[in-house]
Amino acid sequence: MDRFRTIIEPFRIKSVEPVRMTTVAERDEKLRAAGYNLFNLHAADVLIDLLTDSGTGAMSAEQWAGIQRGDESYAGSPSWFRFLDAVTELWPFAHVIPTHQGRAAEKILFSVIAGPGKVIPSNTHFDTTRANVEFTGAEAIDCVIPEGREPATIHPFKGNMDTGALDALIRERGREHVPVVFVTITNNSGGGQPVSLANLRAVREVCDRYGLPLFLDACRFAENAWFIKQREEGYADRSVPDIVREMAGLADGMTMSGKKDALANIGGWLAMNDDAWAEQCRNLLILTEGFPTYGGLAGRDLEAMAAGLREVVQDDYLRYRIRSTAYLGEALIEAGVPCVQPIGGHAVYLDAAALLPHVPALAYPGQALAAALYREGGIRGCEIGSVMFGQHPDGTETPAQMELVRLAIPRRVYTQSHIDYVIEVIRWVASQAREMRGMRIVEQPSALRHFTARFEPIE
Numbered sequence: 001m002d003r004f005r006t007i008i009e010p011f012r013i014k015s016v017e018p019v020r021m022t023t024v025a026e027r028d029e030k031l032r033a034a035g036y037n038l039f040n041l042h043a044a045d046v047l048i049d050l051l052t053d054s055g056t057g058a059m060s061a062e063q064w065a066g067i068q069r070g071d072e073s074y075a076g077s078p079s080w081f082r083f084l085d086a087v088t089e090l091w092p093f094a095h096v097i098p099t100h101q102g103r104a105a106e107k108i109l110f111s112v113i114a115g116p117g118k119v120i121p122s123n124t125h126f127d128t129t130r131a132n133v134e135f136t137g138a139e140a141i142d143c144v145i146p147e148g149r150e151p152a153t154i155h156p157f158k159g160n161m162d163t164g165a166l167d168a169l170i171r172e173r174g175r176e177h178v179p180v181v182f183v184t185i186t187n188n189s190g191g192g193q194p195v196s197l198a199n200l201r202a203v204r205e206v207c208d209r210y211g212l213p214l215f216l217d218a219c220r221f222a223e224n225a226w227f228i229k230q231r232e233e234g235y236a237d238r239s240v241p242d243i244v245r246e247m248a249g250l251a252d253g254m255t256m257s258g259k260k261d262a263l264a265n266i267g268g269w270l271a272m273n274d275d276a277w278a279e280q281c282r283n284l285l286i287l288t289e290g291f292p293t294y295g296g297l298a299g300r301d302l303e304a305m306a307a308g309l310r311e312v313v314q315d316d317y318l319r320y321r322i323r324s325t326a327y328l329g330e331a332l333i334e335a336g337v338p339c340v341q342p343i344g345g346h347a348v349y350l351d352a353a354a355l356l357p358h359v360p361a362l363a364y365p366g367q368a369l370a371a372a373l374y375r376e377g378g379i380r381g382c383e384i385g386s387v388m389f390g391q392h393p394d395g396t397e398t399p400a401q402m403e404l405v406r407l408a409i410p411r412r413v414y415t416q417s418h419i420d421y422v423i424e425v426i427r428w429v430a431s432q433a434r435e436m437r438g439m440r441i442v443e444q445p446s447a448l449r450h451f452t453a454r455f456e457p458i459e
């Protein structure tokens with residue numbers, strides 16, 4: 001096998017979903033009608049949808065078989081026990097609390113442990129995590145290593161926590177105000193960058209010094225484990241499930257979106273060792289999600305995650321997964337298109353500020369680039385820049401730290417020729433960069449504007 005270099009998709013296709021071809025003129029019209037906001041498009045008008053890798057994956061025959069097997073008993077369903085076994089085989093926490101997706105787990109946990117005056121440090125909070133922390137009146141603070149904030153800096157574990165900054169923060173605010181330390185694996189907001197086991201151990205030491213629990217936002221844990229196997233000394237011969245269990249052993253709990261590395265279209269969970277916290281979380285779960293053996297999910301959804309968890313840690317899958325994301329990124333870098341480097345696990349992040357230096361941040365270079373990718377090639381990505389982060393509650397606006405367009409790769413959905421097409425479109429758009437103009441906002445809500453704001457091109 002080693003004689004051949006091509007890493008093929010480790011599956012064949014049994015069921016297909018047609019994608020509808022559209023013309024530039026048609027897409028131009030759709031774009032105008034959508035107010036140049038790609039969230040407003042009908043997905044049927046998108047050719048290659050790279051808006052998110054969340055819940056957009058293709059399920060396996062085993063997972064569909066599980067869907068059929070799903071037992072919908074209200075309490076104590078066999079599907080629940082199969083799910084529990086699959087989770088605890090990798091994450092042997094004492095309590096597993098199923099939720100309908102990741103943010104529901106966050107909402108429940110932070111309702112119990114956060115609140116006014118509290119501080120929750122993380123390498124980088126994902127936006128729903130930050131929002132759920134802040135909703136309780138607590139503060140969410142990012143302590144990623146400095147390299148993690150620089151798009152062009154190469155570092156094997158760019159998602160690592162700056163443990164010095166973490167230690168200083170805990171000392172400054174007082175340990176009694178820090179209910180938990182979070183680490184996001186991989187670090188989505190920082191470019192899908194992994195965290196090393198050495199770093200997790202160092203974070204654990206800081207937590208032990210102050211008697212604090214460590215939780216993982218583990219959405220993309222399998223991708224993180226694969227990077228550890230590839231890049232961290234001493235792990236090349238360890239199995240991915242072993243690496244995951246080692247991560248689990250360093251933590252006291254986790255929040256999880258099953259829409260990522262459980263290879264499901266919906267689902268999530270909250271897990272922890274602390275009995276008192278778990279009891280309070282379960283009480284809230286019953287208010288908003290459901291009984292503790294289904295938590296906002298159908299039995300069939302629990303089955304899909306159980307099967308997905310067994311598939312996601314397989315070497316063939318992860319080798320293909322990480323390679324196919326890198327394939328896109330490397331082709332773009334080779335063509336001189338600026339990207340966040342190294343390429344992350346689930347997405348390629350285009351650096352719109354570097355590609356469009358003539359477009360000021362508050363003329364939204366990321367939004368302009370995302371609109372152009374749709375217009376020229378029917379590709380839908382997502383602006384992660386001043387549209388998403390520039391607006392403040394007091395009505396003021398400042399540029400974001402970076403102006404990125406994220407191209408997130410759904411799991412097991414697109415083939416290499418789809419990605420070759422994406423590369424061709426981006427190269428063409430990049431060759432026209434000097435001609436591109438910025439955008440102005442013509443209508444926006446008072447918060448979370450990236451979902452609904454309307455734009456027009458600046459002439």
Ligand code: F0G
Binds near residue numbers: 217257
């Ligand atoms: N944490 C991280 C790191 C995430 O990336 C997400 C979702 C969540 C938590 C929330 O999980 O969607 O199941 O409620 N990320 C998606 C994305 C939406 O597009 O990156 P959820």
